[in-house]
Amino acid sequence: MIVELFAGPGGLTKGAEDEGLRGVGIEWDANAVATRRAAGLATIHANVRKHGPRDLPDGTILAAGPPCQTFTIAGSGSGRAELDRLVTAVKRMGAGETVDPREFADERTALVLEPLRWAISDFECSYNAIVLEQVPQALPVWEAYAEVLRDEGYSVATGVLRTEQYGVPQTRRRAVLVARLVTAGRRPRDRP
Structure with a gap:
């Protein structure tokens, strides 16, 4: 599912x-x-x-496209201004710490951390695959996720895709993360 x-x-x-x-x-x-x-x-x-x-x-599959308002050029820019703090927060989460959304100027910025909370929770199973998308400005966050997810037994790819190259009738760039569980260190969920 x-x-x-x-x-x-x-x-x-x-x-x-x-x-x-x-x-x-x-x-x-x-x-x-x-x-x-x-x-x-x-x-x-x-x-x-x-x-x-x-x-x-x-x-068995986790997908997410967190709100982008604080990362976009048209938005407030508070998420872009806090990219370094977000990357640090991802590393903290990978080390088992809890990150409070109130640590950020705009709590919406911290929503980009929610998929990681879901992915590395202490729940007994891991997702077989993870697919995330966001505006290109958030790519450093996905790259930090990749390091944590690799430690959790995932094969991970990140990058910026151009939607028009995939049949979407618009020119839109998206930072993506695609991960697949490959290590037996974490037990994959039963497949659908």
Whole structure:
């Protein structure tokens, strides 16, 4: 089952379901939730911070596109200004520390850390795959994630993709992280 954090209207979940995977999304925006539900997609209307992997124990794939407002050129820029602190926070999380979102000028910036919390929690199983996307300015965060995830037994690739090269009818660049569990050090979840 694919677990989609910051699920929006459901494009990733819909694509997964079209390929035969079950999916569930967590989304707090009421309009996005209404769109997901109208499409028949399983949805939890909630703040991602209020949940964790124990709430969705059948998840085998973790996908997320955290809010980008503090990272975009058009946005406040507070996330871009705190990239070094975010990278340090990722390393702290990899060492087992908890990071308080109030450590950042805008708590929305810390939402980019939520997928890592889900991925490396003390829950008894690991996700078989992790897929994350964000605006290009957040690539250093994904690169820091990659170091932590490699230590957790994942093969990881990061980079910036140009969506028009993949059949999307717009020119949009996205920083992505794709990880696959390869080490037996952590027990993979049962496949769907």
